[in-house]
Amino acid sequence: MRLLQFFSIKFCLLLCLGILIGYNFQCSITIVTTGFASLSLLVATTFFIKKGSYKSPIFNITSYLWLVCLGVWLVIIHNPVLSPKHYTSLVSEFSKTYSIQFKVQKRLKPNSFNEKYVVDILGVNSQKCTGSMLLNQQKDSATNFLIPDQLYLVITSIDSINPPSNPNQFNYKAYLKRNYISHQLFADSTSISSLKPMEPSFTGMANNLRSKIVLSLKKTGIQEKELSIISALLLGQRQDIDPQLYKSYSKAGAVHILAVSGLHVGIITLLLLRLLSPLKRLKHGPLLIAIITSLGLWGFALIAGFSASVTRAVLMFSLLSFAHLFQKTSETFNTLAISAILLLLFKPLALFDIGFQMSYLAVISILTIYPLINSLWRPKYLIIRYPWRIFAVSFAAQAGVAPISILYFHQFPGLFFLSNLVIIPVLGLILGLGIFTIGLALCNLLSPPIAEIYSTIISWLNQFVTWVSEFEAFIIKDLYLTPIQTIGLYGLIFSIYHAITSKSISNLRLIGICIISCQLIWIYELNQNQKQEFVIFHKYKSSILGLKNNYNLQLSHSNHPELLGENNYYDYKISNGISNICEQDIQPIYKLGTQHLLVIDSLAIYNFKGLQPDIILLRHSPKISLNRLLTQFKPKLIISDGSNYKSFVERWELSCKQKKVPFHNTYEKGAFILNY
Incomplete structure (x- = not known):
């Protein structure tokens, strides 16, 4: 909690709160601008009345409100749609x-x-x-x-x-x-x-530079797979990676090395600091090292195209290289907060980028959790000490990003330690040799033997990752967290860390409160999933119907089971905690609570005795007179799924519009969902 004494950290947290409010609530630019200007005047007035005192409660409250309002205002003014020239x-x-x-x-x-x-x-x-x-x-x-x-x-x-x-x-x-x-x-x-x-722009110059590098590498005979990984690792270009190879990296828990981010920039920073260490003997050596390191990092950012992840990481480590001069962990956190503030001032919605969230969570976790894990055991021998440190760093980083990773990706790679134990040490060699290779390529001095050596190293890396990814039993899949559950988990992690570092038994109460809160959140989410729901999924040229009853899902479909395609309902299954799925043919009639749904397919059979459907589903383009059908049944809703010809759908929509009957077209509106 001592970290909250830093104004930069409080500034960052309150700015994030303001951005969250501004994004989730539609705020008038006139009202927000007026409020922001008024609070600015109030903060200045309070400051001068209290004779420059920062400890006045009134000044603190008004300044906190001003920071929150700043976040809301930034969201609005950065929206280009508000420009008259848009x-x-x-x-x-x-x-x-x-x-x-x-x-x-x-x-x-x-x-x-x-x-x-x-x-x-x-x-x-x-x-x-x-x-x-x-x-x-x-x-x-x-x-x-x-x-x-x-x-x-x-x-x-x-x-x-x-x-x-x-x-x-x-x-x-x-x-x-x-x-x-x-x-x-x-x-x-x-x-x-x-x-x-x-x-010419920086983007154009970076693109020309990358094109020249890739062309030089191609001339040496480097294969496409290896070239795509080199482009990802050093040039920040992942567009051309083979999908199957990318999937292998994801399964092995090594996909983070394919996105130029904090890990790459951190390793390059360490390499530069090590190369420049002799300059420490000079009078202003440490400052000179920080300046040269920052210039080197921004040069790397230029080559990588100034993508969001690269710019974020380079800014973070440029500031950290200066904070390194003070040799204080608290200064490091202060610097992290300043880098986040600078990024959010220029792009407030970067707060919602997965990369932004994971980068800062990983760095914060390493700075806080790694020292605790490393202090548990200090091996005497280097052969044991090095793997132990790799494990400690990997575990600390995973502890910080695991909840948010599950929130977004619904899986956790169990072999991340094995991957990192091999890849992280090799990554320093790959980046160092890669930068040397790029330098030769830019000077037209790259010889085929050097390119062949580098290509072979990348090939070995790909083979290792593919081998690790084959152990699918260690990949924990089908995990799901809601945003509120994720926040609860981070609260629990923080409370455990705070209790360990403060060494106070009284802080065990905070852990207990967090555990109970997490349990209450889980119970609430479980209750939310205990409902009956009918879903007509959208799939091109097919029909998929789902009947959800608590944690069971009954799928009815028109496809052969191998052609059903889990992608169409996988996210629904995970998000609703479905534990059991059974399949059956599509029925002509469904009773959904007090309502009846009639299914009319290509056979156009719908004259069932005594049936008065509330909803009608049209599938596989039945040749019917919809006007006659609407007159006969007077349904409350007509639904057309993805199995119908679009020309039929357009004609049906026109008929419903004339009869003033609601029409749900899954091509345009997506899946139809009915709770009953």
Whole structure:
């Protein structure tokens, strides 16, 4: 708790609270700006009245409120949609075709059909504007990668980004919204025209630098798999990693090494500090070391393209290299808080990035938990001491990120220690040799033998990771935590740490309170899942119906079991704690509480004696007269799932609109869910 004496740490926590409030509640910019200005005046007035005293209760309260309001205000002013020059002010109907000028901001990971880019919009129908969109460029034989610092023109419609089709799936729309992207473009190579080069930018220079490095490495005969890992480790580009290889890294608990982040930058920092250690003998040697180290880190960030994770890690370790001069753990925490504040001031919604959360949690855990674990045992022999320290660091980092990792990924790699025991020591060699190889490549001095040696090391790394990933019994899957359960777990971890470090039995009460709180949260979540629910999942060309009763799920589907595809209902199964799944054929009638649901398939059989359905599901494109059906049954709702032809769906939707009957199209609205 002594850490809260630092103003920077209190500043960071209150700023985060304000950002949470600003993001989750729609606040008027006029009201927030007025409140922020008023609080600023009040803080200044209180400060001068109390003659510069920071210990006044009134000053503390007003300054705390000001920091929270600052967080709310930052969320609002960073929203580009509020700008009068945003493209949404020029677009009246998103379904129409527009002439759009853009430049590439960054390339994303492609899917099977499209190359994906985040693009900055510069003009719509020859009118200048601002904003960002997602561009989907259809893959074909003529597809060339789009490059930064180049002005492009495309004529296409502007489409909304769809929410997830099925319940509890990853919400890509919400993720893009946090990056201020709300719309997307679809185009093929022939519809995108290159207009003219633009003035060089850091992004463009970094892209050209990476292209030159990759081209030099390709000329030496390095294979695609090894080249993709080199690009990920050193250039921050993961887009071209083989999906199966990426999955192996994930299973082995080593996927974190593929994203240039705190681990890589930390190792590079240690290498630079070790290389520059002779400068300590100079008068201002430590300061000189910190400056050169920071410059080296920012040079690495340039090569890696200034991605969010790289920039975050480089800023953090640049400040930590200066904090290292004071040799105090408290100064390290202070520096961490300052780096987080600087990042959030320029991009407040970075608070919701998984990478941001995991980076800071891992560093904080290592700084706090590692010394405790390492003090439990101090081996005399280096051959034992080194693995023990690796285990202590890995365990400390995993203790900090495990709850949030389960929250987002629903699994925990049990062999993380084995992976880290081999990879972390080798990673220093890989990064050091990789930087040397890149230097040679940039100077056109890279010889095939050196490239072959480096490629072989990467190949051995891939083989080791693939071998570890084959022990699937050690991968703990199907785990689930809600956000409130995650917070409860972190509260318990903090209370245990506080009790150990303070060495006071009275703090055991705090652990007891946290345990009871966690149990109450778990009981509440269990009660929430004990309900009956009917779900019509969305799957293209198929029908999947689910009847949930407490922790049991009865799946009815139109597919062969091997073609069912667990991805369509996996997140629903995990999020609802489903322990038992049984399968059966789709029934013609379902009784859902007091309501009846009639299923009409391609056979179009629906004349059941005495049946008066409340809901009708249309599947596999039945050839029926919907107007006659609506007149006969007068249902409260018509549902069309993903098995129907879109031309049929459009015709049915029009009929329902004329009869004023609600129509649920899973293509547009996603899965249908009914609690009963």
